[in-house]
Amino acid sequence: MRELSEEEEKAKEEAMGLLREQIEVEGKLIGLYDDTVSNTQNKPVRHLLHTIRLDSLKHIDICQTVVEILQGEDVLQEEKTELLEGLREHVELERGSIERMDETLKNIWIRENKAATELIKKVRDDERRHTEALRKLTDKTFFRWDPNDMTLIFRDTEWADERYRKSREFWSKRE
Numbered sequence: 001m002r003e004l005s006e007e008e009e010k011a012k013e014e015a016m017g018l019l020r021e022q023i024e025v026e027g028k029l030i031g032l033y034d035d036t037v038s039n040t041q042n043k044p045v046r047h048l049l050h051t052i053r054l055d056s057l058k059h060i061d062i063c064q065t066v067v068e069i070l071q072g073e074d075v076l077q078e079e080k081t082e083l084l085e086g087l088r089e090h091v092e093l094e095r096g097s098i099e100r101m102d103e104t105l106k107n108i109w110i111r112e113n114k115a116a117t118e119l120i121k122k123v124r125d126d127e128r129r130h131t132e133a134l135r136k137l138t139d140k141t142f143f144r145w146d147p148n149d150m151t152l153i154f155r156d157t158e159w160a161d162e163r164y165r166k167s168r169e170f171w172s173k174r175e
Contacts, residue, residue, distance in 0.1 A: 012070055015066075015070060016067050016070055016071070019063040019064075019066055019067050019070075020063075020067065022059070022063050023060050023063045023064060023067075026056040026057075026059045026060045026063070027056075027060065029053075029056045030053055030056050030057065033049050033050075033052060033053040033056070034053070036049055037049050037050065037053075087134050090130075090134050091131055091134045091135060094127050094130045094131040094134065095131060097123075097124075097127040098124055098127045098128055098131065101120055101121075101123050101124035101127060102124060104120050105117065105120055105121065105124070
């Protein structure tokens with residue numbers, strides 16, 4: 001693995017700093033949502049704020065994942081194979097959820113209630129995003145490609161993962 005230039009290292013640290021700031025902000029938002037929920041008796045408002053709070057938790061996890069990837073955490077080939085098998089099952093369940101929400105939207109009780117319609121659409125759209133994210137995750141590598149390495153353009157992800165793993169082994173032995 002090649003050494004980063006000073007400029008690249010600075011950009012990496014800046015990205016990690018911004019992500020850590022966002023993690024802190026999301027944590028503050030969670031506290032605010034908790035306070036608001038504890039001060040209202042309106043059940044629908046409580047449920048909606050709870051779902052927004054969950055999104056903030058999700059945002060923390062996403063930002064933390066990116067920080068870990070930038071720090072060099074990687075998914076070895078053996079772990080990635082197991083991960084891919086589990087993700088495929090998740091994708092199938094998410095697809096079933098999308099179909100179920102589409103069916104729910106056809107129900108007259110849902111169709112005639114704008115709030116219910118919007119909430120069901122939100123669930124369906126989240127499931128679509130989950131499916132797309134899981135699908136993309138199965139296609140992605142967990143490392144930064146050198147933009148000057150043209151061989152990666154002509155090879156598949158497994159080859160690139162294996163090459164990256166060998167490079168990390170090589171450099172770790174030299175340290």
